[in-house]
Amino acid sequence: MTIRQLPDTLINQIAAGEVVERPASVVKELVENALDAGARRIDIDLEEGGIRLIRVRDDGSGIAPEELPLAVSRHATSKIASIEDLEAVATLGFRGEALPSMASVSRFRIVSRQAGAAHGAELRIDGGKPGQVTPQAHPPGTTVEVRDLFYNVPARRKFLRAERTELAHIEDWLRTLALARPDVEIRVTHNGKPLRRWKGDGHLLNDVRLHEALGQEFAHNALAVDQAGAGLRLHGWIARPTYHRASADQQYLYVNGRSVRDRNIAHAVRQAYSDVLYHGRHPAYVLFLELDPRGVDVNVHPAKHEVRFREARLVHDFVYRSLHAVLAQTRAGQAAAPLP
Ligand code: ADP
Numbered sequence: 001m002t003i004r005q006l007p008d009t010l011i012n013q014i015a016a017g018e019v020v021e022r023p024a025s026v027v028k029e030l031v032e033n034a035l036d037a038g039a040r041r042i043d044i045d046l047e048e049g050g051i052r053l054i055r056v057r058d059d060g061s062g063i064a065p066e067e068l069p070l071a072v073s074r075h076a077t078s079k080i081a082s083i084e085d086l087e088a089v090a091t092l093g094f095r096g097e098a099l100p101s102m103a104s105v106s107r108f109r110i111v112s113r114q115a116g117a118a119h120g121a122e123l124r125i126d127g128g129k130p131g132q133v134t135p136q137a138h139p140p141g142t143t144v145e146v147r148d149l150f151y152n153v154p155a156r157r158k159f160l161r162a163e164r165t166e167l168a169h170i171e172d173w174l175r176t177l178a179l180a181r182p183d184v185e186i187r188v189t190h191n192g193k194p195l196r197r198w199k200g201d202g203h204l205l206n207d208v209r210l211h212e213a214l215g216q217e218f219a220h221n222a223l224a225v226d227q228a229g230a231g232l233r234l235h236g237w238i239a240r241p242t243y244h245r246a247s248a249d250q251q252y253l254y255v256n257g258r259s260v261r262d263r264n265i266a267h268a269v270r271q272a273y274s275d276v277l278y279h280g281r282h283p284a285y286v287l288f289l290e291l292d293p294r295g296v297d298v299n300v301h302p303a304k305h306e307v308r309f310r311e312a313r314l315v316h317d318f319v320y321r322s323l324h325a326v327l328a329q330t331r332a333g334q335a336a337a338p339l340p
């Protein structure tokens with residue numbers, strides 16, 4: 001048996017298996033990068049359900065030309081520098097894996113310009129093989145293009161579904177990301193036709209992105225939540241118990257702005273509704289939990305879908321009590337009672 005060091009391209013392709021499952025994961029990672037760069041507006045162009053093309057353009061901070069090769073290198077990130085930073089991550093990204101992963105399994109192009117720079121620069125990578133950085137005109141911000149996803153990894157490409165299915169997955173992620181940032185304008189086209197346009201004026205309850213994700217009826221039945229205590233804050237909207245669902249399809253939970261699945265919190269929500277909801281029915285909500293980033297470990301899952309709370313019990317009880325208070329208040333028709 002011979003042990004050999006794998007080449008970088010292959011290492012990236014292996015990592016891509018965890019981070020880039022399908023076009024929707026590429027869209028998610030690129031939009032998260034745009035948000036981390038402080039974008040106010042994000043333009044997304046898709047072709048053939050993202051399989052043929054995903055292009056994400058932002059008006060964020062941009063990348064210096066000499067840093068473009070680093071941006072697409074594995075384990076290179078501007079978001080953390082030490083273990084202390086890792087323990088208090090406030091950005092959506094921090095692993096430095098997304099760009100190199102997708103660049104190793106697609107025809108990839110990044111063009112970027114920092115505000116104040118005379119011009120932008122471009123770097124193309126074909127199936128993990130980088131070209132040269134060349135000057136390129138671009139407004140301040142960044143464009144990343146991912147074409148022909150998995151063209152060089154037939155085994156992965158086989159798992160891609162029909163254009164409509166892949167597009168539906170992309171739209172799920174876009175809704176999820178957009179709900180957390182009603183202050184950011186997002187436009188999406190598919191096969192050259194406008195698909196979505198979310199304005200970014202910051203008023204989530206009136207925003208089409210909320211109506212598209214949870215429906216007009218949810219908005220009419222929404223109870224505002226804004227509770228704080230024990231270093232935690234929970235805000236957003238939950239549906240009146242009279243509005244319920246057959247499945248858990250309208251449950252959006254964010255921890256420090258990151259969409260996560262969390263059984264502990266889901267349980268706390270169920271418990272708060274347990275007296276007021278028919279058995280087997282599911283509540284609808286969009287809830288944002290904010291806490292000191294040191295109180296939550298986001299480095300649990302390569303795709304960052306899960307987090308781990310330092311004080312899970314405290315979080316559970318806080319969520320339960322917050323929602324219980326809001327629900328009790330609607331039953332009694334009284335003003336909100338502050339949490340103890
Ligand atoms: P991570 O987001 O975990 O740091 P990525 O591979 O997604 O890793 O990106 C690598 C680096 O490239 C980022 O840390 C950031 O410095 C830079 N970058 C990526 N996308 C953008 C963007 N849209 N705008 C500005 N910088 C970006």
Ligand code: MG
Pocket residue numbers: 029032033092093094096098099
């Ligand atoms: Mg990233």
